[in-house]
Amino acid sequence: CPTKFVADLMIKGGMPADRVRVINNYCDLPDAPPRENAGEYIGYLGRISPEKGLDVLIEAARKTGIATKIAGDPSPMPELRQDLPGNVEFVGKLSREGVADFLKGVRALVVPSVWYEAFGLVCVEALSRGIPVIASDIGGLPEVVWHNETGLLTPAGDATALANAMQQLWDDPDLSMRLGERGRDVVRERFSPDAFFRRVTEFWSELTAPVA
DSSP: OOSHHHHHHHHHTTOOGGGOOOOOOOOOOOSOOOOSSOOSEEEEESOOSGGGOHHHHHHHHHHHOOOEEEESOOTTOGGGGTTOOTTEEEEEOOOHHHHHHHHHTEEEEEEOOSSOOSSOHHHHHHHTTTOOEEEESSTTHHHHSOBTTTEEEEOTTOHHHHHHHHHHHHHOHHHHHHHHHHHHHHHHHHSSHHHHHHHHHHHHHHHHSOOO
């Protein structure tokens, strides 16, 4: 399972606990130096669908007036672009190169999901670049984004709490940089290909150990 949250669901569903292990997902580490500035906008990157909480993000952006850019294909939810506040911009679905350019300008990446995320790979991708993440305190996300250490957690669906978190990192660029740098370290420790390989190897050794 990619997180303890998923493991607990498996066990609750009837899987014997001694047959369940947690091996976190990973992302390839970018060949990029630490970021040099705190970024110029709040960002969202990913699928645009109801469970992702884009309506919550837009309402939070409306409350703050902070420049917010949303990357992803907006066609599944055209209603989101109706009565859109002037500080929010949909930039469309991006190429891999476009994603890298988009992330260079992000002060904090927001993952405002209102339904369970098993892991939240986009969080790791942002953290690997030194970008802090503001995520919903739901599902597996709190195991990837550590509150006040690599980002901020807010209650799912709470636009006011999300707005406050966005404003906090907008008003304090030094805090954004510190959280992002800690996130970069954590990804190398916990969510890198090497970390994944070590955990799989440990698990395989456990499975193949001689029975006493």
